[in-house]
Each structure stands twice: as structure tokens, then as C-alpha cells.
Amino acid sequence: MTAANVTRLGVIGAGRIGKLHAENIALRLPEAEVAAIADVDLAAAQAAAARLRISRAVADYRHLLDDPALEAVVICSSTDTHAAIACEAAAAGKHIFCEKPIDLSLERIDQVLAAVGQAGVHFQVGFNRRFDPNFAQVRRMVAEGKIGAPHLLRITSRDPAPPPLAYVRVSGGIFLDMTIHDFDMARFLMGSDVTEVYAAGSVLVDPEIGAAGDLDTVVVTLRFANGALGVIDNSRQAVYGYDQRVEVFGAGGMVAVANNTPDAHVYSNAEGVHSAKPLYFFLERYTESYINEMRAFLAAVRAGTTPPVTGRDGRQAVVVGLAARRSYQAGRPVKLSEIQA
């Protein structure tokens, strides 16, 4: 790949996810190059730059927006800054890969979508799970009609351990920090929009989570535009590790995927038959999906096609999350039209 063929990107944010994307681009995606990395903590940006041989590290992301050599930016800063940076980046004519959620406010999301639309730049939201080989295969089979019309969706999504309470207090709550991934997965797998949500929840893992105003165990029922039903169950703590399973059932059959494990050994002894726990958490489980989503973004940018996770996708997941939160608070099912109005 000659230098002329390489897409130059700037990464904004050198935290966990920013470093992950920077490393994937630098080491695994020869079609692109991280030309610069920005972080309000300049030392963090510099450390990542040194490790990944990125030539430029800055504190202020605006330097990246001003750099005519950059075609696109990857926004990995803190959630509350996504919208503003995305609007500026769009105005600067940069294509945008934006981590999820775009924002927790629909108003601000709409500002971003408007800015992106006016600027005519590509915009992709970081719902990486769509690019997991297992879930992508499920979607492919559903889309191909292998199960006929979808009737029921089941998603189990359980974290190995709760996040820090400090995070819980500002995250917007479980429906917006955790279930939001499943809401996007639900729309993706079913190929249909959610129209109504009913959310039940409990505090069973840790009373401190309840004291912080949040839930740790939820069951969410979804109704889709095509009449199908779905259900998501979440727990903030599965002692056996990250539990990520989906199943789509339809008129002609069912397709499901189980958890990924670090290896496939089966050990039999006098006590029973034993195998490996699921991969520990999202960095291990979704390794490949992060590479795939960035590859897809780059391909869309280079081909001038619509990225596979659109701004509307990013918005809809938040709408479902807001509906779920309201449903739990009101103790009744909530139509998405109540939220979007």
C-alpha cells in the first residue's frame, strides 16, 4: 500500500477506547494511518503516540480539525464532549467515527446529525458489536431469510463486574450505559425499529448501585414495527464472565450464538465435565469487532458509501434507552413516539 492510498486519521481521546482504535489503525489496518492523536491530558496522547509511532500528539483536538492532511477523525473523548466535537469536525469537513453514545440528549444528537448532513461528511457510530463475527453471521442469516419472518428476539447481556460507582452516577443509568448496546443489537438483528418498550428492574447485585439511583438487573421487553417481540436481560455481574448471547426465532427457524471462550478444551474428571468460561469482558470478546468496524468505516470513506452504522442508528438506540428509563420510572410500557415527539 503506497502512502498515497492511505487514509489519514486523527484520533481524539487517548483513553482506553481511543488507544484501542489508534492501535488497531496503526497495527492492523494498513489502509489507514493515525497521523495525529489528541488528548486534554497531553502526556497520555504523547505516550500513545510514542508507542504506536504516531508522529503528532497534541492537547487540543482543534489542531487535528485544522490539519488539511487529515481526512477523518475518530472521536473517543468523554461522552459529554462527543456532540460539540462532532459538530466542529463536520464543519471542518472531516469524516467522523464517533464512539457511542453520540450524546444522551436527543436535542444535541439532532444538532450533530444536522451538522453532519449539512457538511456532507461520513458519520459512523461505534456500535462495534454489529461487527462481531458471530452477531454479523446471525444478522446475515436473518437478512437472507433463513428463519423466515422474525417473531422473537432474545438477548442476554451480562457484564462480569459492575462499573465503578462514580461511573454509575453519571452514566445516565443502566439503560443508557449498558442496555443501549443491546438496543442497537436488537434493531440490527431484527432489521426493524422498536416501537414500544417495557422495562423491569431490580437492585440485586449491590445495594450501592441502588443508592446511586440505578439498577443492576433488568429485563426489557421490546415490540418491533414488524409486530415481533424481543426481550433483553442484563445483569451488571455474572461471576462466570461476560455473557453475550443472542437468538432470533422466526416462522422458518431460529439462529442463535453462544458465548466465545478463550479456548475449546473440554476436561472430564471424576467431578464432571468442564470447559472454559466466556472471554472476560468486552476488550477480549469484541477485539475483532473493533477492527472490523474501523475497517468498515475506512471502506465507506474511501468508497464514498454510507457507513454501516448511521447517525440515525446512534439516535435510535438512545431513544429506546430513554423510553426504557421512562418505562421503568412510570411502571408501564412506553411507546417510542412518546420520546421522539
Added chain:
Amino acid sequence: MTAANVTRLGVIGAGRIGKLHAENIALRLPEAEVAAIADVDLAAAQAAAARLRISRAVADYRHLLDDPALEAVVICSSTDTHAAIACEAAAAGKHIFCEKPIDLSLERIDQVLAAVGQAGVHFQVGFNRRFDPNFAQVRRMVAEGKIGAPHLLRITSRDPAPPPLAYVRVSGGIFLDMTIHDFDMARFLMGSDVTEVYAAGSVLVDPEIGAAGDLDTVVVTLRFANGALGVIDNSRQAVYGYDQRVEVFGAGGMVAVANNTPDAHVYSNAEGVHSAKPLYFFLERYTESYINEMRAFLAAVRAGTTPPVTGRDGRQAVVVGLAARRSYQAGRPVKLSEIQA
């Protein structure tokens, strides 16, 4: 086993389930004997008697209640007759195994429970699935604390084909004819009562089912007295066969069971890797559970202990079913206290 040790039973009803119980007792449970069988269709009773070498076949079940040699009756007549026969049998001092549901009316159920209580006879309701080796093993592990405090329950229960429309019209609806088994399973597995229900439903399999006033695809969220949450999904038609799976997740782990298959072959060819579908329907899948439940009833009768599925268990499943039906109709969660009042 000498004749003196054998429990003499009368079977009331020689339809599908009556014949099943009669055959299990006659051929597989040497500790008991079917001394008589009754059916309003005398020919049906006689045919069953001939095949199973039962010495007496009658049209009127009252002959069985009057027979002092019979210690117990197995009520397998049509649902609308269960309550009346059970009351009479209790008055006659017979122990009672009663097919589910006892009745769809809580008032009549309470009459039965009162009659049984006054007569001091043993009373067991035919929730056979509790005696399936797989589900029994899940319950055992939950009861032993293997998963710690239960947090989440998932039940998938899908029939291979819808019942006849004539049945759908009189069955009380999917929540009372199909999900009722899952409601009992939920209480059994969790060891806790349901306190609130939210039911969502659709007609996706066959519009005729909708025209008959029923649903064919439902998702039911349960809240338990211990704070745990559960979810049941049902379909009246799974093209791959009878889908019967459960999973209980708790603070210390998870236990789940998959479907039973006729054999365990795995076939690999150029198209993929293939294995057997689940056993077709309840007669194939739950064969062993029917024998086990009757053995447990006989053991309780002989030992003078409380049968493992009580009248209250039979009543509670109906209460949950009525709550689910009301929830669907009202479009909101329904507390069980609204139904029981």
C-alpha cells in the same frame, strides 16, 4: 411386590392423557394398579381396559368413587369437569391426582381446595414438567445454592404446531393453556412466588388464532417475591420442534438446560455440521416426567406425606395466568394481588 402392597387407583377419563397415566401405572409402576377406568365414552374406557388388562371399565366415574377398594383417583377428564369430580372424590375419601388446570375459575379452585382440606385427602396437580430429569436437576442445583441468590430466570417454551382452533376458542387463551406450565415452572425453579406480571403478545403464526381472540407469540416478564426477575417467551409454532429450555442466573452462577433430542448424532458434510431436532412434542419430551410424577404421587399417598405439587401450586399458576391475561388486555403490568383479591 405382593398384591397387599399395591395401591389401587381409578383413572377418570380415557382420552390421551388418561390413557397415558393408565399405561404408566399399568406397565411401569409395579407399586400401583389401575383397578378401574371410567369415561363418558364407555367404548374408550373399554378399549383402554382391554389393552392394559384393567379389569373394570365404566361410563360413570361415580362407580369409582363408590368402590371402597380404590384408594385414589386420577382425574383426566375434560378441564371443565375437574373441579366437580375432585370435590366429589374428596368427599368419597379418595386421594386425588388431578390434571392441570384444576379449573380456570379461582372460585371453583378454592372450592376444591376446601373440599380436599376438609376430607384430609392427598391432592396433587399434574404439573409434570417439574419431574423432567433436566428441570428437576436445575431446581436441585438452585435449591442447593449452587447459583447463590437467583436473580434472573429465562424460560423458552415453544410448541411445534398450534392446537386446533376449536381448542384455542375454549382454552382460556395462551396464558392459561400454554404459558401456565411455564408459570408453574417459574415458581418451581425460583422457589419464590410471582408478585407481578407484564405480558406482551402478537399474532404472527396464524391470523386465525387472532380471529379466535387469542395470541400465538408472547413474552411475559415476571417479578418474584424475592426481587428476582424472569421472562418467558412462547410461540405456538417452532418449525424445528418442541423448544423447552430454562436458565436460572444468580449471584453465584447460572444453570441452564437445552433441549432433549432423540439421539446425539453429529453429522458433518460439505454443507455444515448437523444434529437432531428436539423431540417432537410433550408426549416424547416429557415421557419420563409423567412416570415420575405418578411415582411421586404414589409415594406421597403411601407415606402419608404432602404430594410435591400442591393444590396451592395449582391455584397459583392459574392466578399468574389470569394476571398475564389481564396485563395483556390492559397494556400494563398487573400485580398478583389484583387477581387474588
Added chain:
Amino acid sequence: MTAANVTRLGVIGAGRIGKLHAENIALRLPEAEVAAIADVDLAAAQAAAARLRISRAVADYRHLLDDPALEAVVICSSTDTHAAIACEAAAAGKHIFCEKPIDLSLERIDQVLAAVGQAGVHFQVGFNRRFDPNFAQVRRMVAEGKIGAPHLLRITSRDPAPPPLAYVRVSGGIFLDMTIHDFDMARFLMGSDVTEVYAAGSVLVDPEIGAAGDLDTVVVTLRFANGALGVIDNSRQAVYGYDQRVEVFGAGGMVAVANNTPDAHVYSNAEGVHSAKPLYFFLERYTESYINEMRAFLAAVRAGTTPPVTGRDGRQAVVVGLAARRSYQAGRPVKLSEIQA
């Protein structure tokens, strides 16, 4: 089933396997009746008769052969008596179900086959594993051509614990007391005769087995008449239970079966994912196969067709066993023609 339709059998031998067959016939096969049971230990015969409501118990099996009401006998006496009893039973015109092995001497086996042939009675050898639903399904798929021409066979067959040393000393050795089942399975699954055997063996489980002149761990390579190859591995002790797996690989695919377990639970906790061990031993694992083989024998007797496991099948398994023993002793492959000559 009227009495006139019932096949009357006599069971010879009231040891473990004799009682098993008697119970299966008495309780699970309404098309037949155990009319009498014989055992040199009369008390054992009487105990079995009382428990199973068999009307006649005798010490001398000749009373059964003299009884014109009996159509067939089930020979479950000690192995060294099989041949003599079978010859007498044939002479008496009784159809014969004979436990394996017919004998360890080919000369005596040939006498039995001659006697049976002259008398024109049905003769079935008790290779029950052919009737296991899993193995029967593998055979069915091979016979249907699902895997094309068979190329490779793998059989793993490991006992949960070694037999008593007293048994080891007189059994004829592992190839004739244990692998013989696998030799029959190999012929059955491949639908082809074995032509050459190479047997390797070790004493790894218990040096006492070696001191008794036997092996406890063996690997046997088979060559079939159709050019295919097979391999059997045996151990006298698998701490995780009875390990019984087969796999047939061919030009068009592969079919395999794994072990049967008492239940299908999957338990996940902080240590891993756990499931049940295989069913403990042959009585648990092959329960159904014993019923099925007797049903097949009865069906053949009643229909006048050739039983599904013939005298030649019984002979060939012994021939392969003798070849394996010689191969191990000589340290070279042995052709079956060397044994049969």
C-alpha cells in the same frame, strides 16, 4: 394384547443380566411373557420370579426345554455353559436369545451354529449396543450413504472401573471380555468384515491386572474388507465414567456420537462451565438397548424373519478377539484368515 398373542419365554440364568432381561420382558414388553426362570441357584430364580410375578422357578434349565408352552429361551447363564445349553435348546426346538459371547472356542461356537441351523430355530446373540438409539442412528446414516464410502472408524470404549481380578483371570482377556463389544460394533457400523487386526496394549491402570496376565489399556487397528481402516481404544478405568463414543468418516462426510449423560444441565460459575459426567456404566447407559434388542428378537420370532444379530455375527466378534489376542502376543498384525483356518 390377548394371551394368545403373547410369546412365552423361559429365562435361563437369574444373575445380573438374566434378571435384567426378565424384568424387561415382564414389565416393558407386553408382547411377551416370562413363563419360567431357571437358575442353578434355585433361590435366585425364585426371588426373581416373586418380584416379577413369574409363575415358575426351577433349578434345572432342562425343565424349560421340556416345556412345550415355551417358544423361546433367553440364555444368560455363565459363559462356559452357553454352548451346551444352546445346543440342547436348539434340539428342543426353542428359539434362542444367547448372551455374548456364544463361547470363546470357535469349535464350540461352530457346534452351536450347526445345531441351530439343523433345528431351524431363530438364534440371536446379545450384542445389545447395536440397539442403542445413538449407535443405531449412526449405522442407519452410514447404511443410507450419508457419509459415502466409509474410510475410517474410531471407537472409544472405556469402562469406569476394572472388573474384579477373579473375573480378569478367567475372562479370556480384555480383547475377549471388553473389546469384543467394539469388534461387533465395528462390523455393524461399517457393514464390512474385519480382515486384519493389530493390537497394542499396556498395563497402566493396575499392575495386578498385568500380574493376572491381562492388559488394561489397548489400541487396536482394524482393516476392513472394503479397504477402510478402524481404530479402537480401550481403558479399564475412566475416572469420569463410562466412555462410549463412535465416529465413522467417509468420502462424503462423518457421523459421530458423544456420550449420554443423566441430564443436560450446564452450570457456569466463577471456576468454569460444568456439565454432567457420562452415565456410569452399561446398565445405565444401555438400558434402552437391552429392551430394544429383546423387542427385535421377539419381532423376528413372531414374523419368522432372521434376527438382527446372527450366529455368524457372534462368531466373527470372537474371531476378531482371538486375532487381537494373537496380534498382541506376537507383536505383529494378524489376518483373520490365520484364525479361522
Added chain:
Amino acid sequence: MTAANVTRLGVIGAGRIGKLHAENIALRLPEAEVAAIADVDLAAAQAAAARLRISRAVADYRHLLDDPALEAVVICSSTDTHAAIACEAAAAGKHIFCEKPIDLSLERIDQVLAAVGQAGVHFQVGFNRRFDPNFAQVRRMVAEGKIGAPHLLRITSRDPAPPPLAYVRVSGGIFLDMTIHDFDMARFLMGSDVTEVYAAGSVLVDPEIGAAGDLDTVVVTLRFANGALGVIDNSRQAVYGYDQRVEVFGAGGMVAVANNTPDAHVYSNAEGVHSAKPLYFFLERYTESYINEMRAFLAAVRAGTTPPVTGRDGRQAVVVGLAARRSYQAGRPVKLSEIQA
């Protein structure tokens, strides 16, 4: 990673496996750098260099040996050149990663081992499968004593399609071109040397393979120094894809691994339950193992420790292969001492 910390390697051979190693080093192993690549087909070397941004491409590997900046070479040239190049590279003081087999002649292998020993350079043989996460986990568990003393080893290793006949004619035969991987795996998993081999073989896949003097279907029995037994089955054509399974059974249990698949979907429809075939062939299945083996080589070079696959390992696999070939030809078991003498 600063330039000073990077190990500079030369890759000799720009064929399929040379390009694979070059790409792994260039894109996935930041601790190393491909400083030069050589191939007798200079255009091939240049194409690889351009694609992977390797600064130097030459036709004659001796330029690499003469380059003082290179610390190590990766020998991926044709098998018949391995020994000579390895001797020269050792003399030049380069550490050596050598693709398998070192050579098919024990004499030449011994020359290489002597040269390497005299030069004091690190030498690793490319038995990549040891670095597959599944097989490595099996070995780890065996080494940790999880199964107690090993008694039985089973390896199934079947290719999806035969190699070209031109290759078959010069490869040394199936035992040296295909089973050799399994011979190394056997020694690796058991942690014990093979002492005796018995090989049976057939031509069942393609008569042309037989006409070329080779076999396509083999079963090899191994005896290990520790008394354990093992069996390998190979086919040159499994229509369902690359079949790579191992199982180690011992006094305390068993550990096994099944095949890897591209995804974990399970699809149920009216015909059955279906899942993905194994990954197609070694490039797909062993992707990770190639990276891991090179990382281990680099780590050994940098730490000055013995590489994890030694020259003796490379030699022993060939010895077992030669013994297997002789066993097949002679129709009898062959002791390794017959070959090594």
C-alpha cells in the same frame, strides 16, 4: 518500541509460508522488523517487500547472511534447501527459525544440529501447531497433572483436500508430509518420546495418489517411553473441512479439543440443527499459532533462552515419520531404535 529494541530479521523464501511469516512480523509483532527478504524468484521477493514496506529484497539469501544488521533468519525456502541454508546461517552467527521439516535425511539433520550447536545460535523448528491456543491449553493441563499420568492419546488430523500430485510425488509420503505434524503434536502433548510405531494405510480418496506411490488414509499406533499408547488417524480429504482434534486420557481424567469454526452460530429449522464447518485449512485454522510461534522465537532470542521447539524436536518428528513409513512397508511395528541407529 524504539528502533534499538527491535530485532532485525531476514526472511528467506517468499512463497506462501515465507510471506505469512514476513507479514506476521511486519504487521503483528512490533518487537521485530523484517529488514530484508530473499527469494530465488527476485520478483516475488520484491512484491512482498513492496506490500510490507520491507526495505530490501534480494535473490540470493547469502546477502542476508552477510548483513551484520540482521540478528536472525527465517528459513522458508523449499525443503531440500533448509539444511544447507541453516548450516550457512549458523556459520554466519545468525539465529535461525527453520520451517519444518529440517530435512528428510537424518544425516543432514544431524549436520544442521551440529552446526547450530557449534555456532551457539538459537534454532527453532516451525511446528506451529504447538502454539495453537487450543493445543497449548491441552498441553498445559497435561503438564499440570490435571489428567494424572497420560495413558492414551488420540489425534485426528484430516485435510480438506489432497495436495497436488506433483507434491505427493516428492514430499516423502504422507507420514513425512502430513503425519509429521501429528508426530510432533504427540510428543508435545504427552511430554514423552515415541518408542515404537505401527502404521496402517489405504488409498481410498484418489487412486492417483496410490499410483504416485503414496497413501491417503492412515492409522498410526504409537507407543511412548512412559508406556502410554497413542493413535493418529489421517485422511487427505475431509469434505467438511480441516479436521484437527486431539484428546489425552489419563489416570485422573481426559482433556480434548474440538475443531475451530469461523463462528458459533446454531441454526435450527425443519430439517435439523446446523452449525458451521471447521475453518477451511491451516492458514485459517492456525493463523494465531504462526504469530505465537514467531513471538516465542523472538522472545527466546531476546532473552537468550532455549527456543520452545528445538532441533531435537525437529529431528524426532522425522524419526517417527521414517519409522512409520518403514512400518507400513514392512507390515509390522517398528521401534524407533531401528531408525536412529
